[in-house]
Amino acid sequence: MRYELHYWDGLPGRGEFIRLALEEAGLTYVDVAREPAEQHGGTKAMMAPMKDRHTAYIPFAPPFLKAGDLLLCQTANALLYLGDKHGLAPSDEQGKYWAHSLQLTIADYVTEAHDTHHPLSTNLYFEDQKPAAKQRSAAFLEHRVPKFMGYFERVLAQNPAGDTWMVGDSRSYVDLSIFQIVEGTQYAFPLGVESFDDVWPRLAALRDRVRELPRIAAYLESDRRIPFNESCIFRHYPELDQKGLATGGKK
Ligand SMILES: N[C@@H](CCC(=O)N[C@@H](CS)C(=O)NCC(=O)O)C(=O)O
Numbered sequence: 001m002r003y004e005l006h007y008w009d010g011l012p013g014r015g016e017f018i019r020l021a022l023e024e025a026g027l028t029y030v031d032v033a034r035e036p037a038e039q040h041g042g043t044k045a046m047m048a049p050m051k052d053r054h055t056a057y058i059p060f061a062p063p064f065l066k067a068g069d070l071l072l073c074q075t076a077n078a079l080l081y082l083g084d085k086h087g088l089a090p091s092d093e094q095g096k097y098w099a100h101s102l103q104l105t106i107a108d109y110v111t112e113a114h115d116t117h118h119p120l121s122t123n124l125y126f127e128d129q130k131p132a133a134k135q136r137s138a139a140f141l142e143h144r145v146p147k148f149m150g151y152f153e154r155v156l157a158q159n160p161a162g163d164t165w166m167v168g169d170s171r172s173y174v175d176l177s178i179f180q181i182v183e184g185t186q187y188a189f190p191l192g193v194e195s196f197d198d199v200w201p202r203l204a205a206l207r208d209r210v211r212e213l214p215r216i217a218a219y220l221e222s223d224r225r226i227p228f229n230e231s232c233i234f235r236h237y238p239e240l241d242q243k244g245l246a247t248g249g250k251k
Pocket residue numbers: 013014015061062063073074075076107
């Protein structure tokens with residue numbers, strides 16, 4: 001199977017959730033935008049399926065994954081497919097759709113994290129919406145981070161198979177995605193979530209467990225891993241970060 005990941009170059013963004021799954025499954029893939037144009041790569045090649053005038057299957061936005069001739073749009077949809085095909089999700093029906101539900105909730109969180117720096121419009125620069133971004137970030141840290149992280153912590157605590165993995169008794173794409181949102185939140189708001197590990201200890205332990213999975217550890221050391229940066233969903237703007245807001249009720 002030839003896998004092609006179509007995502008913007010230079011930022012981990014939503015593409016990273018799919019990249020982590022491809023890496024953990026040990027799959028060979030082409031990261032189209034990061035390949036040279038002479039080898040049918042680059043941004044134009046990455047976007048080509050979106051511009052195709054002769055197909056019924058038109059992606060709205062990256063990321064999308066091509067699996068041979070199959071086109072998988074939407075991050076959670078691509079992960080549903082990879083989970084099924086490559087043992088990155090439970091195989092029973094409830095487990096499979098439970099993992100998908102959690103991934104969709106992660107997608108909701110990702111959108112809210114993005115909106116902290118672009119609360120008014122994605123078409124405006126951050127600099128043109130700073131006051132609203134400050135207000136939105138404070139509310140995100142005070143209310144939304146505790147609500148989402150408290151929920152994920154509880155899902156982990158109540159997993160009947162034990163609190164090692166989010167779903168069932170082995171690692172799934174959901175664990176990889178939780179790793180990415182915890183790392184991303186800590187990158188963006190180091191002060192706001194400074195007590196993360198005390199407030200949500202199971203998620204902190206899961207983050208560390210994922211980081212040490214042999215394939216993930218090797219990937220994180222490689223140049224395929226793009227560091228968080230200020231073109232990404234999780235951006236560190238010191239003016240949006242406020243000390244100790246996300247406490248989950250623990251002061
Ligand atoms: N719900 C989609 C969101 C896709 C999305 O928003 N992609 C961003 C980059 S992370 C993009 O390029 N958006 C362009 C646009 O919305 O106009 C998913 O989870 O894959």
